Structures are given as structure tokens and as C-alpha cells.
Amino acid sequence: MGRAGKSAAGRGVLRDLPPTFTYSQAMAAGVSRWQLYRLRDQGSIEVVGRGLYRRHNAEAADIDLIEIARRAPLATLCLATALARHGLTDEIPSRIDVAVPRGQHRPITTAPVAWHLFDPVTFEIGRTNLPLDFETSIGLYNAERSIIDAIRLRHREGPDLAYAALRRWLRQRGASPSKLLAMVRHFPKAERPLREALEILL
Structure with missing residues (x-):
């Protein structure tokens, strides 16, 4: 599978992850490290904190408070x-x-x-x-x-x-x-x- 295909697959897997998810959850769902960084660079996800991410299409929320609550x-x-x-x-x-x-x-x-x-x-x-x-x-x-x-x-x-x-x-x-x-x-x-x-x- 080429890089474009892998990226598309990563976006598809993200739909099965919660709006805010950890690096470990992404790996367990089949999203590779390369796919995760690619999705970040494309703006599909944003970094909430170290090893913590949030889907760009998730509902608006206070990211700081979400990070605190998860930590x-x-x-x-x-x-x-x-x-x-x-x-x-x-x-x-x-x-x-x-x-x-x-x-x-x-x-x-x-x-x-x-x-x-x-x-x-x-x-x-x-x-x-x-x-x-x-x-x-x-x-x-x-x-x-x-x-x-x-x-x-x-x-x-x-x-x-x-x-x-x-x-x-x-x-x-x-x-x-x-x-x-x-x-x-x-x-x-x-x-x-x-x-x-x-x-x-x-």
C-alpha cells in the first residue's frame, strides 16, 4: 500500500477511536506511528499533550481541560x-x-x-x-x-x-x-x- 493509501486507511481507523485518544489507543487500533504523524501534519488530528491527540472533526471543547481530565x-x-x-x-x-x-x-x-x-x-x-x-x-x-x-x-x-x-x-x-x-x-x-x-x- 502506498503512502496515500496508508494515510487514507489511518483516517478511516480514526473514526473508530474516541474524539480524544492516546498514542497507545491509536497503535492498538492499527494506526502506525507514521500514519499518526501524517494525520497530525495534515490537520486531521491535533496534539492535546504528550501522547494525547484529538480528532479535528470532534465537537468543540476546552482542550486544556480535556488534557487535565485525561491525565x-x-x-x-x-x-x-x-x-x-x-x-x-x-x-x-x-x-x-x-x-x-x-x-x-x-x-x-x-x-x-x-x-x-x-x-x-x-x-x-x-x-x-x-x-x-x-x-x-x-x-x-x-x-x-x-x-x-x-x-x-x-x-x-x-x-x-x-x-x-x-x-x-x-x-x-x-x-x-x-x-x-x-x-x-x-x-x-x-x-x-x-x-x-x-x-x-x-
């Missing part, structure tokens, strides 16, 4: 990144704030990531899933958990982020201070400053 299955958007997702800050972080349980591997990514190590005991509290495409999702802390984290880490993230987010959250329909206070009991270091802030703002 670290427990990755969860937190702090300023999560607050921005919930419309609670206008801050645009230069790096994506991602939490993983303390003791978990923090992979090297092409995407700009600020890794945060959170206590495994409370890691799942307030954690939801954000779909990225039909096969991939990434963790996302809900608004209440994101506010609590910003308050308990205000010495690192700055107090303005936490209290501005709390003020904006209180103006949202459905905001429940009692729900926030119930959740903060799991984070003793944040409980007192949160209660004091609520007394001022309410």
Missing part, C-alpha cells in the same frame, strides 16, 4: 477557576486552579495548571462533574465549596477573592446561607471567618 481522573476545578465558572469573580487566572487529593500524582501537562493538594477526607464535599464532551468530564467544586476554599486559603489566594465572591453569591437567587454554614462545619479553619463575614453582609 488526572480526580482533577477538580477549584478556587478562582471554579468561582469564575460560577460567575462569582471577574478574575481570570493565568493558570487553571486544579485540586487533587493529597498524595495523588500531579501530572505534567501542556495546559497551564496550578495544582492544589486537598485533604482526601473532605475532597468529595461539594464536588460535581463538568461535562467537556460526550466522553470526558472534569470535577468542579460547587459555588459553596469554592467560597469556603477561598476563605480557608485566603492567606494564599488573598482575602479579596473570597469576600467578593461571597458578596456576589449572596445576591444570587437561591443562595442559602444555612447550606453554606452546614458545609463549612467540615472545614473548621474557615467556619469562624465565614460566620463573621456573613454577619457583616447580611
Whole structure:
């Protein structure tokens, strides 16, 4: 089979691969290394990260978040990144704030990531899933958990982020201070400053 035929065959095999796939998955599907590089050069696929590719005809998605989710299955958007997702800050972080349980591997990514190590005991509290495409999702802390984290880490993230987010959250329909206070009991270091802030703002 000539090179053109091999390239066409590679494109055909890609239809059987998920939108985002690894080098190993491509090899297992019968796509040779030469075909893979050829498809990349032709624009049929794009490199998401080292050994990670995405079909050009796949639905639009946030490639950075897909890479993070594939590299670290427990990755969860937190702090300023999560607050921005919930419309609670206008801050645009230069790096994506991602939490993983303390003791978990923090992979090297092409995407700009600020890794945060959170206590495994409370890691799942307030954690939801954000779909990225039909096969991939990434963790996302809900608004209440994101506010609590910003308050308990205000010495690192700055107090303005936490209290501005709390003020904006209180103006949202459905905001429940009692729900926030119930959740903060799991984070003793944040409980007192949160209660004091609520007394001022309410």
C-alpha cells in the first residue's frame, strides 16, 4: 500500500477511536506511528499533550481541560477557576486552579495548571462533574465549596477573592446561607471567618 493509501486507511481507523485518544489507543487500533504523524501534519488530528491527540472533526471543547481530565481522573476545578465558572469573580487566572487529593500524582501537562493538594477526607464535599464532551468530564467544586476554599486559603489566594465572591453569591437567587454554614462545619479553619463575614453582609 502506498503512502496515500496508508494515510487514507489511518483516517478511516480514526473514526473508530474516541474524539480524544492516546498514542497507545491509536497503535492498538492499527494506526502506525507514521500514519499518526501524517494525520497530525495534515490537520486531521491535533496534539492535546504528550501522547494525547484529538480528532479535528470532534465537537468543540476546552482542550486544556480535556488534557487535565485525561491525565488526572480526580482533577477538580477549584478556587478562582471554579468561582469564575460560577460567575462569582471577574478574575481570570493565568493558570487553571486544579485540586487533587493529597498524595495523588500531579501530572505534567501542556495546559497551564496550578495544582492544589486537598485533604482526601473532605475532597468529595461539594464536588460535581463538568461535562467537556460526550466522553470526558472534569470535577468542579460547587459555588459553596469554592467560597469556603477561598476563605480557608485566603492567606494564599488573598482575602479579596473570597469576600467578593461571597458578596456576589449572596445576591444570587437561591443562595442559602444555612447550606453554606452546614458545609463549612467540615472545614473548621474557615467556619469562624465565614460566620463573621456573613454577619457583616447580611
